[in-house]
Amino acid sequence: MRSQARGAALVELLESATGGASGDRRSLARLLSLAEQGEASGRELARLTYARSSSAYSVGLTGAPGAGKSTLTSGLITEARRETGDPVAILAVDPTSPLSGGAILGDRVRMQDHALDRCVFIRSMATRGHHGGLAAAVPDALRLLDATGWPLVLVETVGVGQVEVEVAASCDTVVVVLNPGWGDAVQANKAGLLEVADILVINKADRPGVRETKRDLVHMLQLSHQLEWVPPIIETVASSGDGIGDLWRAIGSHRVHLEAAGGLERRRTSRIVDETERLATSCFAQAVTKELRHEGSELLADLATRSIDPGEAADHVIASVATRFAQPSPPASPAGGSGDEAARHRGS
Ligand SMILES: Nc1nc2c(ncn2[C@@H]2O[C@H](COP(=O)(O)OP(=O)(O)O)[C@@H](O)[C@H]2O)c(=O)[nH]1
Numbered sequence: 001m002r003s004q005a006r007g008a009a010l011v012e013l014l015e016s017a018t019g020g021a022s023g024d025r026r027s028l029a030r031l032l033s034l035a036e037q038g039e040a041s042g043r044e045l046a047r048l049t050y051a052r053s054s055s056a057y058s059v060g061l062t063g064a065p066g067a068g069k070s071t072l073t074s075g076l077i078t079e080a081r082r083e084t085g086d087p088v089a090i091l092a093v094d095p096t097s098p099l100s101g102g103a104i105l106g107d108r109v110r111m112q113d114h115a116l117d118r119c120v121f122i123r124s125m126a127t128r129g130h131h132g133g134l135a136a137a138v139p140d141a142l143r144l145l146d147a148t149g150w151p152l153v154l155v156e157t158v159g160v161g162q163v164e165v166e167v168a169a170s171c172d173t174v175v176v177v178l179n180p181g182w183g184d185a186v187q188a189n190k191a192g193l194l195e196v197a198d199i200l201v202i203n204k205a206d207r208p209g210v211r212e213t214k215r216d217l218v219h220m221l222q223l224s225h226q227l228e229w230v231p232p233i234i235e236t237v238a239s240s241g242d243g244i245g246d247l248w249r250a251i252g253s254h255r256v257h258l259e260a261a262g263g264l265e266r267r268r269t270s271r272i273v274d275e276t277e278r279l280a281t282s283c284f285a286q287a288v289t290k291e292l293r294h295e296g297s298e299l300l301a302d303l304a305t306r307s308i309d310p311g312e313a314a315d316h317v318i319a320s321v322a323t324r325f326a327q328p329s330p331p332a333s334p335a336g337g338s339g340d341e342a343a344r345h346r347g348s
């Protein structure tokens with residue numbers, strides 16, 4: 001019953017949020033919060049939007065803090081609005097903060113130019129307790145924006161941590177933003193950024209060292225085994241707008257390339273499999289932790305007295321978790337309540 005009522009309320013919210021720029025923003029914001037939190041409503045929402053989404057295109061921008069991502073994003077919004085006339089949604093993602101603020105607040109200031117444009121929707125996302133973290137919440141949010149009529153979504157991350165790279169890599173086109181200067185390209189390579197890059201941007205090209213950075217990048221790209229698509233290197237001065245048009249066109253070319261070769265579908269399918277794997281793995285890992293470490297755990301006691309070795313204990317844990325997952329879920333568990341992993345996994 002509860003879950004039926006929840007479903008009906010979600011459908012109502014979805015309907016009022018749908019319509020892109022003419023949809024209700026407050027409904028959309030509420031839905032995004034649910035997607036961010038995960039839990040039962042978030043899962044139900046994910047189920048509703050999954051079937052309705054497949055047409056929006058997403059572009060992820062990643063790079064060190066201060067590289068100029070927000071300024072570039074703002075320029076891309078202008079370009080996209082002028083070139084397509086379509087509405088544009090922006091997700092500013094900060095895995096380091098449990099609350100929106102700090103760096104993201106600065107980003108909003110840099111995107112202020114678009115504050116009055118009804119066709120631009122900017123939303124920050126921080127870590128909020130979604131099962132599997134932000135890396136899992138962002139794809140849900142992307143599908144929600146897709147299903148509610150936002151054909152282009154730009155995703156800006158705050159830095160270049162593992163989660164941020166994962167988030168950016170969950171987009172159709174990944175833009176890696178670097179600055180000129182000694183070692184930036186090398187650092188990016190170390191952080192695994194070049195592996196996920198579809199487009200490389202040397203922003204702040206008004207500063208010295210552009211040629212050297214470009215040379216480093218070309219060299220590193222030659223060493224990697226990208227055959228189908230060699231990431232173009234675009235020079236930009238985001239603060240003056242120089243090169244933003246080139247970046248916009250490079251994004252378009254990459255999209256055409258993906259769509260022509262059937263690569264977009266392949267890429268999306270492989271991402272969805274990755275996402276599923278991440279969700280299942282994190283769900284299972286949590287269940288294992290709970291099973292092993294609960295108070296009064298016999299296994300812990302047996303391990304302490306050395307009457308069982310870790311390998312055997314692991315087998316026991318896996319077997320009992322598997323049994324719990326195999327049990328039918330109860331008819332209605334309270335949202336995020338009892339903590340029954342198996343039931344929650346099925347989204348009851
Ligand atoms: N000189 C110069 N400064 C820039 C350029 N692009 C951005 N900035 C400045 O760099 C700072 C950080 O930019 P921001 O977009 O917030 O970077 P983010 O942290 O990657 O989002 C701001 O003060 C921008 O005005 C550029 O191309 N050249």
Ligand SMILES: [Mg+2]
Nearest residue numbers: 069070107158
């Ligand atoms: Mg920023």
